[in-house]
Amino acid sequence: MDAKLAPTKASAMANGEAAGAPKSFKRSNSLQDKTPAHSKPGAAAATARRLRSISISEPQPTKAQPKFSKNSRKSRSGFGRGLPKKGGAGGKGVWGKPGSELDGVATAVDSHDPNYDSEAMDDDVELEPVAVQLTADEVKRLAETLVLEYFDHGDTSEVDRALTESWDVISIKLRYLVVVAMVELAMDHKASHREMTSVLISDLYQECLTQTDICRGFEALLEQLPELVLDCPDAPEILGNFMARCIADDCLPPKYLSGHKGKVECRLAIKALDRADLLVSSPQGMSRLDNVWGTGGARRPVRALVSQMVQLLQEYLSSADCDEAIRCLKELEVPHFHHELVYEAVTMAIERSDRRSTDEMVRLLKTMYGACVLTTNQMDEGFLRVYEAMPDTQLDVPEAYTLLERIVTLAFQKGVISRDTMRRMPTKGRKRFVSEGDGGRIKVREAPGLVF
Template sequence: MDHKPSHREMTSVLISDLYGRIVTQKDIGRAFEVLLKNLPDLVLDTPDAATVLGNFIARAVADDCLPPKFVQICKEKVDCDHARQALSRADTLLSMKHGLVRLDNVWGVGGGLRPVKYLTRQMTLLLQEYLSSGDLQEATRCLLDLEVPHFHHELVYEAVVMTIEAISGHTEEMMCKLLKSLCAAIIITPDMMERGFLRVYEDMPDICLDVPLAYTVLERFVERCQKGGFLTDEVIRKMPSRGRKRFVSEGDGGRVKSHDFV
């Protein structure tokens, strides 16, 4: 707790990596309970120990290393002001808008240090909260806060898959609006956009097992995005046809083939 932010970030990442492999959720919970109990001594050497511990607890909850109810359960058991301060700090962080996403950067260190599976989770949460709130500006800010431009293809991938699974015109409209905005602002580059869509194309045989209408929804969404003007020719050309692993040929000028006889 008395080290610099980058070391705290590495510690949070280590806890995440150890969870499920070497330590259990119960082990992590007990360790934090001991730290809460020892806060009166810890603040003597680290005056902001309560705040730092609150950050660690909130981050552990966001990383699924602790259950969300951990904070409330501890609040009912502790009788130390420092411990209550730490738990209040954790509660505040977890309760704020887009809290789970923002906690990825709780130490002020770029998200590039985070494991891929956790970055993926943050992007999924970001998209879910965007669909719920419709707040385009906040979703954009949360993506920028992750500080992983090299991984923006994952956001595109998750957005398209989420759209396919929703089978909803409203979701298609919102996701197209988000991707178009991020592309126009050059937050998501054309190559990241292309890579995200092509990854979805590769996974379509598996996706359609869970979503029988997957190809139909994908066609409709790609057409909507094409009209939005932010897809490359490569994305249009390689869009897989419904129910088959056939691709649109270059000679079709980027138009989707008719499926009257498919």
């Protein structure tokens, strides 16, 4: 037995050294050598015969070794299934299996913890929304927006509803800024807007605003007068009118003026308080304060508006200043009544019966039409009113139809009126001197005692 195995070991050693047999091949031979003879009969002889058939000179095939990168997660033994090591939890920069961060993680209780989740809290915890309070600048911007919209629609209930909805985010200490924003905007607008502001303050009193809010608002305005007078030189008089009107509307107590007269040192504030005291203490002052801003806009009587338009046209014929006439017409604040100006202008040109008045009136109408002060509808309506009044105008001006024809022709050439309006111009009826059944003989009126 030993004699037969000796050449086998020698040949195996020779082949391994010469051909560089792989380690796996050597390990298999060693396992076979260690196998007991009685367990595998004839195994040694078969192994020896196989080894003798292999040439020592020929190189033996070697199994390619896989290349492993430095951070590879696959098994390096070569016997694995190709899966990453540790189920994907190994390798550089890996803190566990994907999705393991959601398994077994306790809910963070500390609200300052980065992993704190408010939705994962217990059911007995109830979250309530917290309203963010507006700053002083935001309160003034909100009030300015509401007041500007109010100047367009004139509905105080709309402002009341909007302020009520925003009252939760406005601090009680900042609500007086609503009054400050109202008065400041009214100072930059016309008298009609100041009247609307006084009505708004009166309607909001005891609904949204308290007497304390109104008092604090006027105190802040008195302190800001040195700055307000830079943009509005009449700020002291306007503020005095507002305070007097609020006293008449019972929004301010009567003792408000006397309580502040000796406490303010600003000259402008003293002037505003004196103005308010004068209006309140004058005879029948409380009843007259309803018209402290005048009767402007549509509240004026029609006769007063007509009279002011006639004065406007007379001053224009004297100065020939179209810009001044446009400014005066806008101050009346009656854009729906501008057709009256067209009617009065054409009627005045007919009554004056001179070429200069006709040319100046047409030029004024052309300028106002180009400045969009007078619209096409207002222009046509004014001329149609003149057409209807021509029978009465002719009684005072016999040549009224001739003058009207000239004015209408010139206005059509300037593009002031439409062709349809020009066609509707009335013409004076002509007296017929020839009858159709008289053969063309002219009728002569016979006088008593005369024979023709």
